[in-house]
Amino acid sequence: MARKVTLQRKLGFTALAWFLGCIMFFPIFWMILTSFKTEIDAIASPPLVFFQATWENYQLVLNQSDYLKYFGNSVVIAGGSTILALLVAIPSAWSMAFSPTRHTKDVLMWMLSTKMMPPVGVLVPIYLMLKYMGLLDTRTGLVIIMMLINLPIIIWMLYTYFKEIPSEILEASRMDGAVLWKEIVYVLLPMALPGIASTLLLNLILAWNEAFWTLNLTAANAAPLTAFIASYSSPEGLFWSKLSAASTMAIAPIMVLGWFSQKQLVTGLTFGAVK
Amino acid sequence: MGNIVLEKVNKCFGDVEVIPSVDLDIKDGEFVVFVGPSGCGKSTLLRLIAGLEDLTDGKIVIDGVDVSDSTPAKRELAMVFQSYALYPHMTVRKNIAFPLKMAGMPQDEIDKKVMAAAESLNLTDYLERTPGLLSGGQRQRVAIGRAIVRSPSAFLFDEPLSNLDAALRVNMRIEITDLHKELKTTMIYVTHDQVEAMTMADRIVVLQAGNVEQFGSPLDLYNKPVNRFVAGFIGSPKMNFVKGKDADEFNAHEIGFRPEHMKVSTTKGRWKGVVSVAEHLGADTFLHVKTKEVGTIVTRSDGEINVNYGDTVYVSPNTDKIYRFGADGLAL
Numbered sequence: 099m100a101r102k103v104t105l106q107r108k109l110g111f112t113a114l115a116w117f118l119g120c121i122m123f124f125p126i127f128w129m130i131l132t133s134f135k136t137e138i139d140a141i142a143s144p145p146l147v148f149f150q151a152t153w154e155n156y157q158l159v160l161n162q163s164d165y166l167k168y169f170g171n172s173v174v175i176a177g178g179s180t181i182l183a184l185l186v187a188i189p190s191a192w193s194m195a196f197s198p199t200r201h202t203k204d205v206l207m208w209m210l211s212t213k214m215m216p217p218v219g220v221l222v223p224i225y226l227m228l229k230y231m232g233l234l235d236t237r238t239g240l241v242i243i244m245m246l247i248n249l250p251i252i253i254w255m256l257y258t259y260f261k262e263i264p265s266e267i268l269e270a271s272r273m274d275g276a277v278l279w280k281e282i283v284y285v286l287l288p289m290a291l292p293g294i295a296s297t298l299l300l301n302l303i304l305a306w307n308e309a310f311w312t313l314n315l316t317a318a319n320a321a322p323l324t325a326f327i328a329s330y331s332s333p334e335g336l337f338w339s340k341l342s343a344a345s346t347m348a349i350a351p352i353m354v355l356g357w358f359s360q361k362q363l364v365t366g367l368t369f370g371a372v373k
Numbered sequence: 374m375g376n377i378v379l380e381k382v383n384k385c386f387g388d389v390e391v392i393p394s395v396d397l398d399i400k401d402g403e404f405v406v407f408v409g410p411s412g413c414g415k416s417t418l419l420r421l422i423a424g425l426e427d428l429t430d431g432k433i434v435i436d437g438v439d440v441s442d443s444t445p446a447k448r449e450l451a452m453v454f455q456s457y458a459l460y461p462h463m464t465v466r467k468n469i470a471f472p473l474k475m476a477g478m479p480q481d482e483i484d485k486k487v488m489a490a491a492e493s494l495n496l497t498d499y500l501e502r503t504p505g506l507l508s509g510g511q512r513q514r515v516a517i518g519r520a521i522v523r524s525p526s527a528f529l530f531d532e533p534l535s536n537l538d539a540a541l542r543v544n545m546r547i548e549i550t551d552l553h554k555e556l557k558t559t560m561i562y563v564t565h566d567q568v569e570a571m572t573m574a575d576r577i578v579v580l581q582a583g584n585v586e587q588f589g590s591p592l593d594l595y596n597k598p599v600n601r602f603v604a605g606f607i608g609s610p611k612m613n614f615v616k617g618k619d620a621d622e623f624n625a626h627e628i629g630f631r632p633e634h635m636k637v638s639t640t641k642g643r644w645k646g647v648v649s650v651a652e653h654l655g656a657d658t659f660l661h662v663k664t665k666e667v668g669t670i671v672t673r674s675d676g677e678i679n680v681n682y683g684d685t686v687y688v689s690p691n692t693d694k695i696y697r698f699g700a701d702g703l704a705l
């Protein structure tokens with residue numbers, strides 16, 4: 099009897115999970131589908147599920163705009179900001195996790211609170227600051243901004259992973275004569291590697307997909323793939339299937355990365371919950 | 374060398390004063406054990422010596438050098454933790470080699486020293502395993518190996534054996550004692566196990582609420598406890614205490630007598646009582662005797678005594694072995 103109930107539950111949860119998964123994936127699926135339609139098919143009503151597939155949109159998009167330039171900018175901005183943020187976040191999460199003070203919790207809350215503010219609230223000051231520093235529409239400027247934007251989340255994630263590491267092991271390394279950087283490089287980082295890897299991946303994804311700052315602070319030179327997509331919703335009208343093709347090309351690299359690292363991502367994100 | 378001197382050492386965590394003021398002079402080569410009830414500050418004191426906690430006030434001097442503000446690395450002490458604190462991502466070999474690597478020793482010398490340490494601790498077969506695949510006793514050995522490779526000026530142990538089962542604990546206790554005899558290096562050892570303290574120590578520090586109650590050899594503490602706390606803490610089963618007219622008779626506020634210094638008789642004696650617990654351990658028998666006059670008295674007699682639960686017996690202390698205490702708890 100008991101077994102039957104659990105089996106039903108299992109089936110129920112599995113069905114629910116698939117259902118939710120399908121709902122979440124549907125827009126992406128539809129986008130990919132649309133990218134193979136002609137512009138006429140794309141706006142057909144009722145929507146077409148069966149149609150004559152074409153590569154035309156991809157060819158057009160590739161010919162019209164410099165995909166590789168946008169792609170390169172995305173790589174530099176997402177990768178650079180994530181790595182820079184990790185370099186700052188690892189020591190700060192270390193100090194908050196292993197030598198907390200009375201105010202550590204407050205600092206963490208304060209950092210998180212910056213994420214609660216609508217970004218548009220600081221758009222003008224940041225725009226002006228970048229302008230005066232001559233960093234508008236430069237990769238450097240964007241790397242710095244994206245690093246600052248994602249820093250709170252990176253520190254929070256690392257902090258929770260570091261908290262799981264028994265401080266006695268770090269103390270043992272101190273007794274064994276390790277100075278601070280050796281303690282971090284030889285003991286802390288290898289032990290926190292799953293957590294650091296998933297932080298890195300998650301932030302690559304966040305930074306890759308970030309649109310507000312990248313659209314507002316770039317023009318021709320430093321524009322990443324988000325701007326590449328946006329350029330297809332132009333004043334001359336919407337080109338659905340070209341827009342879809344551009345979007346598909348923009349998210350493809352990060353989807354492939356996510357697909358291959360999903361195991362790492364899941365273990366990292368549930369770190370500590372298991373065991 | 375490993376002469377460790379604590380001068381007016383004081384430690385507060387926020388507003389809580391955990392160690393009011395401790396003075397200790399630990400001689401080179403000595404085996405010193407810290408004992409005391411849970412939460413009395415044994416670990417804190419050890420961590421202060423190690424440099425893992427900052428002093429609030431006072432001074433720590435190792436071999437004539439004031440190390441109060443030095444990092445743990447500079448103090449050249451080795452520590453063995455209760456949880457072993459091995460590096461889970463390194464093999465046993467790398468674990469043991471770690472302190473040498475940190476000291477920047479050439480690789481061939483490291484290999485030699487690691488092999489020597491592994492041989493002396495019977496770890497040669499496990500060198501390529503990670504700590505997760507070892508038993509508790511083996512992990513403990515690795516932790517000790519990691520401590521001995523670089524010949525520190527003193528070893529610090531924080532309840533290193535409390536996660537082991539009883540039989541293994543006895544073995545490791547003997548191994549650590551042998552190690553001390555062989556290396557002749559200062560060792561400071563924290564434990565709450567009476568037997569460990571009594572058998573291993575050259576001198577014992579009895580702590581209570583962060584204060585040193587007494588610092589002396591095991592037999593000193595047993596024979597001449599300076600106060601009621603030490604008298605009650607050292608010895609197992611615990612000393613019996615009696616107040617009132619029985620104490621007055623000895624010119625004291627309170628008297629104490631150890632279970633092993635009690636006579637048990639079925640016919641006559643000082644106090645009459647009923648056996649409420651009889652623990653037959655084979656070699657020894659512990660009796661808990663409920664008396665009308667002085668409450669429950671614990672006695673220790675040899676295993677042959679034929680007394681059981683519910684029997685009526687007479688117990689009398691050996692008057693030569695009575696400890697006398699004043700109203701302030703100090704020994705008279």
Ligand SMILES: Nc1ncnc2c1ncn2[C@@H]1O[C@H](COP(=O)(O)OP(=O)(O)OP(=O)(O)O)[C@@H](O)[C@H]1O
Pocket residue numbers: 386389391409410411412413414415416417418565
């Ligand atoms: N980091 C800390 N912050 C605040 N209080 C602490 C801290 N570490 C220890 N204490 C307090 O200091 C006191 C002494 O702790 P300590 O760990 O030294 O006791 P102990 O004698 O080792 O006890 P046990 O035998 O249980 O290990 C305790 O009351 C403890 O709550």
Ligand SMILES: [Mg+2]
Pocket residue numbers: 415416417
């Ligand atoms: Mg302790």
